[in-house]
Amino acid sequence: MSKAEVSLEHLVRVFTKPEREDSKLAEMEKHLSDNVSDFLSQHVVTKKMSLEQIERNFADAHVPETPEFVSSHTEVLMDKLVSNSVNTYSPTFIGHMTSALPYFHLSLAKLLVGLNQNLVKIETSKAFTPLERQVLGMMHNLVFDRDAAFYDKYLHSAEYALGAFCSGGTVANMTALWVARNVMLGPQPGFTGVARAGLAAAYRHYGVNDVALLSSRRGHYSLSKAVDLLGIGREQMLTIDCPTQRLSPQKALQLAKDYQARGNKILALVGIAGTTETGHVDPLDELADVAQEIGCWFHVDAAWGGATLFSNKYKGILKGIERADSVTLDAHKQMYVPMGAGMTLFKDPNHANAVRHHAQYILRTGSKDLGATTLEGSRNGMAMMVYASLHILGRQGYELLIDQSIEKAQRFAQMIDAHPDFELITAPTLSLLTYRVNPESVQQRMAKQADNHQAYNAQLDKLTVNVQKAQREAGKSFVSRTRLQCETYQQQTITVFRVVIANPLTTEQDLENILQEQHQLAAKTRVWKDLVAGNLPLTA
Numbered sequence: 150m151s152k153a154e155v156s157l158e159h160l161v162r163v164f165t166k167p168e169r170e171d172s173k174l175a176e177m178e179k180h181l182s183d184n185v186s187d188f189l190s191q192h193v194v195t196k197k198m199s200l201e202q203i204e205r206n207f208a209d210a211h212v213p214e215t216p217e218f219v220s221s222h223t224e225v226l227m228d229k230l231v232s233n234s235v236n237t238y239s240p241t242f243i244g245h246m247t248s249a250l251p252y253f254h255l256s257l258a259k260l261l262v263g264l265n266q267n268l269v270k271i272e273t274s275k276a277f278t279p280l281e282r283q284v285l286g287m288m289h290n291l292v293f294d295r296d297a298a299f300y301d302k303y304l305h306s307a308e309y310a311l312g313a314f315c316s317g318g319t320v321a322n323m324t325a326l327w328v329a330r331n332v333m334l335g336p337q338p339g340f341t342g343v344a345r346a347g348l349a350a351a352y353r354h355y356g357v358n359d360v361a362l363l364s365s366r367r368g369h370y371s372l373s374k375a376v377d378l379l380g381i382g383r384e385q386m387l388t389i390d391c392p393t394q395r396l397s398p399q400k401a402l403q404l405a406k407d408y409q410a411r412g413n414k415i416l417a418l419v420g421i422a423g424t425t426e427t428g429h430v431d432p433l434d435e436l437a438d439v440a441q442e443i444g445c446w447f448h449v450d451a452a453w454g455g456a457t458l459f460s461n462k463y464k465g466i467l468k469g470i471e472r473a474d475s476v477t478l479d480a481h482k483q484m485y486v487p488m489g490a491g492m493t494l495f496k497d498p499n500h501a502n503a504v505r506h507h508a509q510y511i512l513r514t515g516s517k518d519l520g521a522t523t524l525e526g527s528r529n530g531m532a533m534m535v536y537a538s539l540h541i542l543g544r545q546g547y548e549l550l551i552d553q554s555i556e557k558a559q560r561f562a563q564m565i566d567a568h569p570d571f572e573l574i575t576a577p578t579l580s581l582l583t584y585r586v587n588p589e590s591v592q593q594r595m596a597k598q599a600d601n602h603q604a605y606n607a608q609l610d611k612l613t614v615n616v617q618k619a620q621r622e623a624g625k626s627f628v629s630r631t632r633l634q635c636e637t638y639q640q641q642t643i644t645v646f647r648v649v650i651a652n653p654l655t656t657e658q659d660l661e662n663i664l665q666e667q668h669q670l671a672a673k674t675r676v677w678k679d680l681v682a683g684n685l686p687l688t689a
């Protein structure tokens with residue numbers, strides 16, 4: 150390996166723009182983007198390389214003593230990193246919410262890194278700060294649909310914030326619940342508020358035993374991280390069973406009333422607009438009524454499903470979201486923006502002030518610094534990627550993307566339904582569905598032997614796991630798997646394949662092929678043969 154010299158001169162060169170257009174760096178740049186493009190245009194998801202093998206490439210825990218030439222280091226990156234990455238652009242990669250991006254992001258990313266702005270503070274992000282505020286305003290408008298006077302007043306106001314931009318849905322949920330906590334246990338005459346006095350003093354002042362968060366079992370695990378971090382405690386995360394995959398407003402109301410009757414308070418009721426596991430949308434309008442009746446904050450986690458609001462045809466599924474106090478959105482999911490773009494939006498722009506912080510050297514009172522009301526400190530200008538996408542695709546472009554995903558998922562559901570050896574477990578509300586492989590003869594036997602469902606399901610779980618792993622290892626395609634409580638099987642929890650349709654390049658033929666591949670993999674397994682032969686172990 151060629152080593153570069155250790156000299157200040159060399160280092161200065163590293164920081165300096167090359168003089169000639171045809172410089173080595175320019176060549177390398179082309180080489181790099183060609184390499185990435187080649188990688189992304191392969192039809193495979195991953196190379197057949199075990200994680201252990203890859204770990205051997207990253208085994209040395211020493212900081213390299215001497216510098217290396219950029220060009221030679223780049224080769225190392227291509228070889229060790231790029232070639233063994235997961236091709237999330239592959240049309241047969243349909244297992245996660247991470248998918249292909251429009252190619253223009255590759256070029257725009259240069260602006261982001263090139264300018265290296267820091268959004269914490271207007272002194273380091275003069276044009277990016279107004280841009281980020283505008284993006285928050287556009288998304289606020291999409292969700293809450295307020296009038297022009299409202300946005301004129303709040304969009305660029307130093308005293309208010311329509312939301313907070315952050316790295317993703319997790320931080321967005323935390324920010325929303327942080328605000329909810331500080332509003333609920335806020336300052337009163339004789340009490341400085343939870344932000345200053347702390348949680349113990351707040352409970353004493355407000356005379357509560359405990360404070361809880363209420364959501365369905367399908368709530369994202371970031372909610373339980375949030376209650377942990379906010380000091381409320383994971384035991385106060387009240388989750389409600391939902392065999393239909395949607396939170397029942399009646400159950401939520403009942404549980405909240407019982408909880409309050411024991412001298413406790415509900416911090417927030419969380420409605421989910423697109424659950425991570427099945428893509429279901431809670432009945433948001435009715436949940437808004439429940440929150441109103443309990444007198445608590447209403448948060449909607451629309452990290453994944455929020456982009457449905459771009460579609461005039463399907464946005465009705467999210468009806469009631471406009472009644473939320475706060476809403477989480479992830480632009481790096483169905484808005485096709487690179488990883489690291491989340492938002493929380495506040496219906497009332499004054500609410501962000503519940504977490505406002507000032508620091509003399511950096512976040513001075515009256516400044517428009519976004520860092521005063523965000524959980525994170527230094528932040529890059531990812532909002533630019535959202536801004537660019539919103540313009541380059543437009544609402545109508547997004548509408549097309551959303552509609553085609555949902556409709557493709559519906560057709561995939563029909564294919565699964567029509568196949569004798571597959572079983573659709575949850576039909577798509579949006580573009581997410583779950584299913585499993587289940588031989589026709591076994592399905593017929595199960596229909597007659599309800600007592601035996603548990604034993605059959607235990608075997609079918611194994612089958613699903615085997616197939617999902619074998620498919621992943623083969624590297625041609627990828628679906629994920631999860632465990633779900635299932636209405637059709639007396640609320641038993643079963644293992645299912647989980648599919649997220651997002652890549653516009655995924656064709657129906659790709660989906661057919663995936664079913665075929667899974668079928669072949671399944672039919673080869675021991676479990677399949679035992680199931681079909683009717684050999685059911687009695688251990689389950």
Ligand SMILES: *Cc1c(COP(=O)(O)O)cnc(C)c1O
Nearest residue numbers: 317318319369425450452453479
């Ligand atoms: C993805 C997701 C999150 C978490 O978002 P990150 O960007 O991964 O931090 C939270 N809630 C829901 C419903 C999600 O789909």
